[in-house]
Amino acid sequence: MPSKLNPEAAPFVLGANALASVELPPAVEDASVSPWNRLPVELKETIIDEVMRCYEDAAQEPEDPLLIDDIDVAVGFFAKREVLEEGRADYVPLQQGELRRLQAVARDFRFICAPLLWETLKLRDVDEAQVEKLLDVLPVHASHVRCLALVDTEQCGLIDLVNGNYLKRQRVTGRATKAINTCVGALEITVDCExxxxSAVRLRRLRSAVLHMASYESTHRAFLRGQTALTSLATEFRHDDEDDSSPRLFVDILKGLPSLKHLNIAGDGIVHEGRLAFRPGTAVRARLESLELVSRWTYVTFATLQAFLAMFSSTLKHLRLELFGTDANEWQLSSSPRDIRLHHLSSFAVGADFAPSFFCRLDLPSLELFCLDLFPSLSSQPDDLLAFLRVHASTLKRVHLTSDAISCRLDRAGWYEGTELADEDVEAIEGCCDALGIELSSGEPWSESDFDDTQFYDEDSDGFGEESVDEDSDIYTDDPEEGTPQPSGDEGDSEEND
Known part of the structure; x- marks a missing residue:
């Protein structure tokens, strides 16, 4: 029979010798029983998913109000993606660092993290030794690669060419091409290497391509011919394109890429009459939803532009035009009986040397966002623009004036300084928008560069972007026992948002 409790009894104190009879769990340092190893694989996958989601949510919901506004007024698939990549720039290295720390915890974590760490492969200013090291370790991980970038910031080997090392540079590029072709599951590619x-690139599952080039050549045509699954294409030409094959650029793209939805073409002299004027009966297979044309030294008539855009009148939702070089006085609008009518266009950005009457020939019944860039002929002549706003008032929700439109901070070859909207023009636009109940804003909606390469590689890193092969060579490392990458450092990056 248990004894009665004695309230005056001394409290029980655990003595040191009592510890011997208590079974304690193994210490965390005890490698024989690791608490992490006890977790089911499914739970480990959930942990990693939550880590990834944490950073992705932060990147998609930026706290910077200026960045949020930039996203809202960026017009065009690639313009918007550039802003989104800028928002992700601070989070991607942190996300990559977390993955590296997790993969060091337990074997299962390493196998789960490896595909995520190898998802993006960036070859930047690589030399022969780096490429050979990559080729040694890549076969094990090539199936994980989804985003590829080959970038030569030294003007694609021009230093080597000047020094007489053309063959050496060509050999390195050839080996890099072999590495690219190993990644058969790649969905995105960025190339800035002349x-x-x-024609040697054999990837056939690509959905997105960003190509920097000097001119459009037969090798580019051969590459595009095999990209039937491509949905997004951006091309930037460094020089005024005078190549004999360049007139085929738009025809090859729009006839040969049936899945294409998003197109960005930028470069001096690349947009003009000869390239936009298709022969009657030309079958265009692409059904563009987003079109961005950026070019100086441009000459195109209203009739040609109208006929070109009419090919996408039933599909185009986002249109960005930055076309300078056409003399506004040469625009003979009366020669074209048809207006530019785009049934489903919801966002439109324009900066051009067109005549002010251009705005009287626009019929955009679904327009919600209008962005005005530098438009010299509107200076002190905003009446046609105001009429355009009134005609579309029933659908317009926001009008945005870029920095160039109101202050022309960019000196475009010295020709356009002082051609921005006058103060009284801006006041007239403000009054019109206020009377119509349309939101008006101003500022820069996208960066000056049409293709910001920081979305594809880190300016402060060498070799292969986030990963490295060893501490000295800045290339990927590999664990021979596990067959998974062992990235060094805590640095760390793209896609397509339809």
């Missing part, structure tokens, strides 16, 4: 033989 020595790359595009």
């Amino acid at each position: 020595l790359l033989d595009f």
Whole structure:
């Protein structure tokens, strides 16, 4: 029979010798029983998913109000993606660092993290030794790669060419091409290397491509011919394109890429009459939803532009035009009996040397966002623009004036300084928008560069972007026992948002 409790009894104190009879769990340092190893694989996958989601949510919901506004007024698939990548720039290295720390915890974590760490492969200013090291370790991980970038910031080997090392540079590029072709599951590619033989690239599952080039050549045509699954294409030409094959650029793209939805073409002299004027009966297979044309030294008539855009009148939702070089006085609008009518266009950005009457020939019944860039002929002549706003008042929700439109901070070859909207023009636009109940804003909606390469590689890193092969060579490392990457450092990056 238990004894009665004695309230005056001394409290029980655990003595040191009592510890011997108590079974304690193994210490965390005890490698024989690791608490992490006890977790089911499914739970480990959930942990990693939550880590990834944490950073992705932060990147998609930026706290910077200026960045949020930039996203809202960026017009065009690639313009908007550039802003989104800028928002992700601070979070991607943190996300990559977390993955590296997690993969060091337990074997299962390493196998789960490896595909995520190898998802993006960036080859930047690589030398022969780096490429060979990459080729040694890549076969094990090539199936994980989804985003590829080959970038030569030294003007694609021009230093080597000047020093007489053309063959050496060509050999390195050829080996880099072999590495690219190993990644058969890649969905995105960025290339900024003039020595790359595009016809040697054998990837056939690509959904997005960003190509920097000097001119449009037969090798580019051969590359595009095989990209039937491509939905997004951006091309930037460094020089005024005078190549004999360049007139085929738009025809090859729009006839040969049936899945294409998003197109960005930028470069001096690349947009003009000869390239936009298609022969009657030309079958265009692409059904563009987003079109961005950025070019100086441009000459195009209203009739040609109207006929070109009419091919996408039933599909185009986002249109960005930055076309300078056409003399506004040469625009003979009366020669074209048809207006530019785009049934489903919801966002439109324009900066051009067109005549003010251009705005009287626009019929955009679904327009919600209008962005005005530098438009010299409107200076002190805003009446046609105001009429355009009134005609579309029933659908317009926001009008945005870029920095160039109101202050012309960019000196475009010295020709356009002082051609921005006058103060009284801005006041007239403000009054019109206020009377119509349309939101008006101003500022820069996208960066000056049409293709910001920081979305594809880190300016402060060498070799292969986030990963490295060893501490000295800045290339990927590999664990021979596990067959998974062992990235060094805590740095760390793209896609397509339809």
